[in-house]
Amino acid sequence: MSTRYTVSQIARRTGLTVRALHHYEAAGLLRPAARSDAGYRLYGEAELLRLQHIVSLKALGFTLADIRACIDADAPSLANALARQIDRLRQAVVRQQELLGRLERVAHQLATGATIDAETLLNGIEATTIMEKHFSKEQLQAIKARGDALGTERIREVERAWPEVIAGMQAALALGKDPASAEVRALARRWRGLVREFTGGDPGIERSLGTLYRAEPRAMQERTGIDPALMAYACNAIALLGEG
Template sequence: MERTEWKVGELARQTGLTVRTLHHWEERGLVVPSRRTAAGHRLYDDRDVRRVYEVVALRELGLSLEAVAEVLAPEGDRLEGILSAHLSQVEARLTALRDLRTTLAALVAGLRSARAPGTSDLMGLIDEVSKMTETFNNYFTDEQLAALEARREELGEDTIRATEQEWPGLIAAVQSEMDAGTDPASPRVRALATRWAELLEAFHGGDPGLREGLYRLRDENAEEVLSRGGPTDEQIDYIRRAGAAGV
């Protein structure tokens, strides 16, 4: 039989989240445990686990906590729509996220056949999503992550989404110039290098610590970054030479 209630520490371990995150979501009214023990300990039930997944999925889709609260405010069963949207995003990530894609596809298929996903299924999915961000968090301090969140709020989701969508085309354009044997010092490639630097600055905002963390993350996880559609070492070297030529 599946568990029906979990203490906050147990839920955190099962899902890969932190107790602090669950407490913060409770303070924001996003995931409030269904009941407490006589001693005041939080107890989360199946419905709470579903709510945790909804928050995790919407955050993964790029929504701020304020936007998540707005989406989850109306009554009704939103899980199928959220799972479907999450699946669409995962499909774009291809190889690196294949395991997560398979899990999501199975859950969506189950919902469409009127079979609700089990609590253990949702916990496993939450754990997979949490692991996706673990590597990223290892390269930035809590203060830097808070600065990134503030910058995200400042730029707005539309700007961030547009920036993310521009990267694949820019990387493809760089590769096209490389394939054509174009001198990196040419005006065309230098223009690409300028835009490359602008997109990077949209992330780090000129902060030296954020910039260094970003470069270390890419250098030490090159294969994973590449599998998610990131640039190759050769492309980065080409852009660096183009940037140097423009100095």
């Protein structure tokens, strides 16, 4: 008989919450294979495979109703779901590069005293409004100082590194890999390192960054390709690293 897992065991291994797993059951997406003598829900390999598909499709922005329709119709395979996620991440990188270009043009025009047209100003406002909502004036000054200290070349190196780390963490999540595994721990160290390039290790800025992702999930997903499920999984993996 294959190994079966309780809800709490699955939550602990995957980074998903018990509440989310119960919600999937209530939505008709995931049902236990059996119950223990004590009445606990038990899930086997078939249910874990189904959960893997649920998580992958949810990461792509599918609604629960759409996910149910896809799974029941046996539509997209996991490979196809991952391919679509990779494409979405590439699109997010393009959007980030566009926003970076807008800000660089504004900065250059300000530095040279050139007239800035309304469209350029609106684009710059779009890129900075969210930051001003969630970071204090002092934190924004610290972030700017951090950027000045890093320099343009290092900032671009960090930006180029993010898509690979995000894609790796997304693949690990989709495949249901244990956040405590060596592979995910390596990704978590890189993720934490890239975040600290931005925050300088400042706990207050890191808390504000977390608040930003929780308060603006849709906007941040569009800009970075990181959805709430992926953020929760990455945070869980980083927490398992401990201090360092």
